Amino acid sequence: MGVLIRKVHMDCPLCDKTHEVEERKRLATITLKGEKVTYEERFYFCSNVDDDENEFETGSMTNENLLNSRNAYRLKYGLLTSDEIVAIRESYGLSQCY
Numbered sequence: 001m002g003v004l005i006r007k008v009h010m011d012c013p014l015c016d017k018t019h020e021v022e023e024r025k026r027l028a029t030i031t032l033k034g035e036k037v038t039y040e041e042r043f044y045f046c047s048n049v050d051d052d053e054n055e056f057e058t059g060s061m062t063n064e065n066l067l068n069s070r071n072a073y074r075l076k077y078g079l080l081t082s083d084e085i086v087a088i089r090e091s092y093g094l095s096q097c098y
């Protein structure tokens with residue numbers, strides 16, 4: 001599920017152990033103001049847990065995902081300024097370096 005970005009050694013809240021958790025990204029769909037928008041979502045994946053509850057997000061990750069979904073909405077409906085479009089393209093360019 002999703003694309004592996006990197007592995008992070010951290011305290012895992014799912015299995016209560018300190019181990020390498022996989023940071024992954026995938027395309028997600030959200031409904032904003034009645035419109036479906038596709039955006040890039042990041043999450044952590046714990047391979048120690050063997051059920052559907054093997055994903056979690058940190059607070060900053062949730063904020064980033066929310067920001068990405070709002071930007072995707074604004075991009076889709078042409079609500080961005082040209083400066084903002086450049087900034088988003090640059091951030092996508094950087095994210096491809098992983």
Ligand SMILES: [Zn+2]
Binds near residue numbers: 012015017019046049
């Ligand atoms: Zn874990």
